[in-house]
Amino acid sequence: MVRKRAASFGYAFRGVVAALRTEVHLWVHAAATVVVVGLGLYFGLARWEWAAVALAVGAVWCAELVNTALEAVVNLVSPDYHPLAGRAKDVAAGAVLVMALAALVVGLLIFGPRVWALLAL
């Protein structure tokens, strides 16, 4: 049982590594994550602010990974052009966009006033 659970974690980790190998967008998310964590440490965020940032960052990663998985399935079942395949990919990409915009709002609310104060000095 424990070995099976450990193997499942291994497959999940392998999935993230595989996605990182093929998806340039994920490297952008990785760079953004490093910048956000750096800014969070610099500004000494409160506990609840870290919670909001962690949720926003994790949700964007999650949306991008699900989008990558869906693209792979669509390419498998519909390698040729099909309007439904296109719609599925567009909707999945839309999910990433919506989450990225929500994360941007969280970022602006938490870091905006601090960066503004820094620039106004």
Ligand SMILES: Nc1ncnc2c1ncn2[C@@H]1O[C@H](COP(=O)(O)OP(=O)(O)OP(=O)(O)O)[C@@H](O)[C@H]1O
């Ligand atoms: N099999 C298909 N049939 C119809 N339209 C497709 C198909 N594959 C892709 N498309 C259209 O082309 C767009 C881009 O597809 P693609 O697979 O290149 O996704 P992408 O988001 O650019 O991928 P990546 O994240 O790898 O850059 C899709 O959002 C969709 O509108």
